[in-house]
Amino acid sequence: MNASSPRTIAGYLPIILPAVLLVVFFVVPFGTMVLTSCxxxxxxxxxxxxxxxxxxxxxLSPFFMGLLLATFGLAFGVxxxxxxxxxxxxxxxxxxxxxxxxxxxxxxxxxLSLSESITGFAWSTLLSRTAGISNFLVFIGFIDxxxxxxxxxxxxxxxxxxxxxxxxxxxxxxxxSRVDPxxxxxxRTLGMSPLGTFFGVVLPMxxxxxxxxxxxxxxxxxxxxLMPQILGRPQHxxxxxxxxxxxxxxxxxxxxxxxxxxxxxxxxxxxxxxxQFGRKERA
Amino acid sequence: xxxxxxxxxxxxxxxxxIMAAPLLVVFGVSVxxxxxxxxxxxxxxxxxxxxxxxxxxxxxxVLNSAIIAASSAAFAVVIAFPIAWFNWRYRLGWVKVVTTxxxxxxxxxxxxxxxxxxxxxTQAGLYGQYFTVIxxxxxxxxxxxxxxxxxxFSTLDxxxxxxxxxxxxxxxxxxxxxxxxxxxxxLISGFAFAFVVSLNEYLIAYMTVGxxxxxxxxxxxxxxxxxxxxxxxxxxxxxxxxxIVIFSLVARFGDLPKLLGAHTK
Numbered sequence: 001m002n003a004s005s006p007r008t009i010a011g012y013l014p015i016i017l018p019a020v021l022l023v024v025f026f027v028v029p030f031g032t033m034v035l036t037s038c039x040x041x042x043x044x045x046x047x048x049x050x051x052x053x054x055x056x057x058x059x060l061s062p063f064f065m066g067l068l069l070a071t072f073g074l075a076f077g078v079x080x081x082x083x084x085x086x087x088x089x090x091x092x093x094x095x096x097x098x099x100x101x102x103x104x105x106x107x108x109x110x111x112l113s114l115s116e117s118i119t120g121f122a123w124s125t126l127l128s129r130t131a132g133i134s135n136f137l138v139f140i141g142f143i144d145x146x147x148x149x150x151x152x153x154x155x156x157x158x159x160x161x162x163x164x165x166x167x168x169x170x171x172x173x174x175x176x177s178r179v180d181p182x183x184x185x186x187x188r189t190l191g192m193s194p195l196g197t198f199f200g201v202v203l204p205m206x207x208x209x210x211x212x213x214x215x216x217x218x219x220x221x222x223x224x225x226l227m228p229q230i231l232g233r234p235q236h237x238x239x240x241x242x243x244x245x246x247x248x249x250x251x252x253x254x255x256x257x258x259x260x261x262x263x264x265x266x267x268x269x270x271x272x273x274x275x276q277f278g279r280k281e282r283a
Numbered sequence: 284x285x286x287x288x289x290x291x292x293x294x295x296x297x298x299x300x301i302m303a304a305p306l307l308v309v310f311g312v313s314v315x316x317x318x319x320x321x322x323x324x325x326x327x328x329x330x331x332x333x334x335x336x337x338x339x340x341x342x343x344x345v346l347n348s349a350i351i352a353a354s355s356a357a358f359a360v361v362i363a364f365p366i367a368w369f370n371w372r373y374r375l376g377w378v379k380v381v382t383t384x385x386x387x388x389x390x391x392x393x394x395x396x397x398x399x400x401x402x403x404x405t406q407a408g409l410y411g412q413y414f415t416v417i418x419x420x421x422x423x424x425x426x427x428x429x430x431x432x433x434x435x436f437s438t439l440d441x442x443x444x445x446x447x448x449x450x451x452x453x454x455x456x457x458x459x460x461x462x463x464x465x466x467x468x469x470l471i472s473g474f475a476f477a478f479v480v481s482l483n484e485y486l487i488a489y490m491t492v493g494x495x496x497x498x499x500x501x502x503x504x505x506x507x508x509x510x511x512x513x514x515x516x517x518x519x520x521x522x523x524x525x526x527i528v529i530f531s532l533v534a535r536f537g538d539l540p541k542l543l544g545a546h547t548k
Binding site for chain 2: 004005006011014015017018019021022023025026027028029030032033036085088089092094095096098100101102104105106107108109110111113114115116117118119120121122123124125126128130131132133135162165170173174177178194219222223225226230239240243244247248253256257260263264267271
């Protein structure tokens, strides 16, 4: 590099133009949303004159407490199940032949990017009475007649874990691929079994990784929107569902905005914790 | 003692079956002879796939999704490329702020971006315009090409542009003849990732233009609520295959493990 900064104003254009676009289309809408959350709802949308905290006071209602329980209960449950499956899986994956790794990565990336309307539909079909696994269970003589397992909490958890698992693997995969293979070799030479090496060496070494992946999974699960509507019952609806419901069906954008601001703050706190853990790791 | 290789085979087959099961059932449902969602399918009929392109409510949805995905992925790349390049070329501290803003929409739950855009377009008097969903998706997806291009630039040998500069090439010539060809695979994969995610995105599209047009994910969700038909299963399988093909191409022409940040041993 011969210059540490552009010599002319025009040299700054490549950064200024995209920055302006991001400000206009992300920072401004975001700011508008925060502002809207402090307005009363009126038939013309948000009323312009008075600022109020009434929308935030509603966050103390029992309705909201139930919503929090549903949202974070689901997020914690799904994150825990996903990481318990994904960690050993990713460990096996980074040690697998390269062709196997690539096949799995393509498959997992595809599942992760599939629309929730597709994965939700797939799970509701898999758990339905007419097309679902219960027919298979009848076939092998496990149960007497086909049954429907959806909608319900178990169906919802299964569906969300299905997309959270690929996400967890894609977070863990690059980190585990950097682990020095000599450490495990040393443990094996010293007479530890493969399982012993995994539980006694790999797992404790990756404690921080597991915590940060768990937190990333929480954020990921907080975004789930269609699954609770397809596979769950109304009492399983999460913050994301209620925010869009308030905005589009109840036409109460200010309250939706207050809920969204709350969601941003929670997400932000989780991400800050992730960054802090990352710093500790490097130090 | 069970070896790691056989343990891996067992675990991978088991998880492979579980992960594929919902999609296999949807595939079975999609080839039903009659208009019912049963599995195992009764009869065999690929006609529901033809419906995707023949019947206008499905083909319109496919077309909308394709147009929105292609243009918003292009928009995302156009924003991300100069940021990644500038960051690599000058390494100024404050540029990191721009990068962070670029990454933010994708890190937050999508409902935040969706609601932000809903009130923004409404107040700008543009709610429901076709282009609003393209801009919204583009901003939401900037982080994908931004991450892949930043990775791409970081793999460049710093002495390459220096050598070009000593021989008298200016910024623009270096960018076109030396830098661009080297980061092209990262640019293409960034585009591909953004394309696939936009193709499958529901919430932001629904909250910006949901009242006036339908994308395929919306069409599937709507038929889930208002009348099941095997066409929704065939539409799902069509998107599953399309998604797998695009990622396979990325893996074929680029180093997928490296793109995902892995350290290749």
